[in-house]
Amino acid sequence: MSRSSKKPPYIAADILKKISRQKAGEGAPIKTWSRSSEISPEMIGYVFAVHNGKNFIEVRVGEDMVGHRLGEFSPTKKFIRHGGKIQKEIEQKAQTAESPSAAKK
Numbered sequence: 001m002s003r004s005s006k007k008p009p010y011i012a013a014d015i016l017k018k019i020s021r022q023k024a025g026e027g028a029p030i031k032t033w034s035r036s037s038e039i040s041p042e043m044i045g046y047v048f049a050v051h052n053g054k055n056f057i058e059v060r061v062g063e064d065m066v067g068h069r070l071g072e073f074s075p076t077k078k079f080i081r082h083g084g085k086i087q088k089e090i091e092q093k094a095q096t097a098e099s100p101s102a103a104k105k
Contacts, residue, residue: 009038009067019046029058035071050074 003010012034022030024045031049039061049056050070057074065073081087 009040010036011040012037015048016042019043022046029056031056032070035069035074037070039065039068039070041066052076 012032015030015032015034015037018030019042025047029047029049031051033051035050035052043061044063044066046061048059048061048070050059050073052074053076059070059073
């Protein structure tokens, strides 16, 4: 559910303080745990280190990101691969295709 149109966009106060102290694109990334903060036009050019539950992922804010949340650019789940019989066959075909070309060199 989206935020009420009567309310302003949610931006964590600590992020705004850190932005005012730092110049755009300079210094270390701004560390934050506030994934729900909305990206505002004042944040363009800054680098944020957004926590994903395990570690911090650096996000450089651009113009096309305004209106989105910081958490959208820091995925919390890591996709490894789909398993199963078909996947194993595909991987074996890829390895056999690579091995003859490597043997020729």
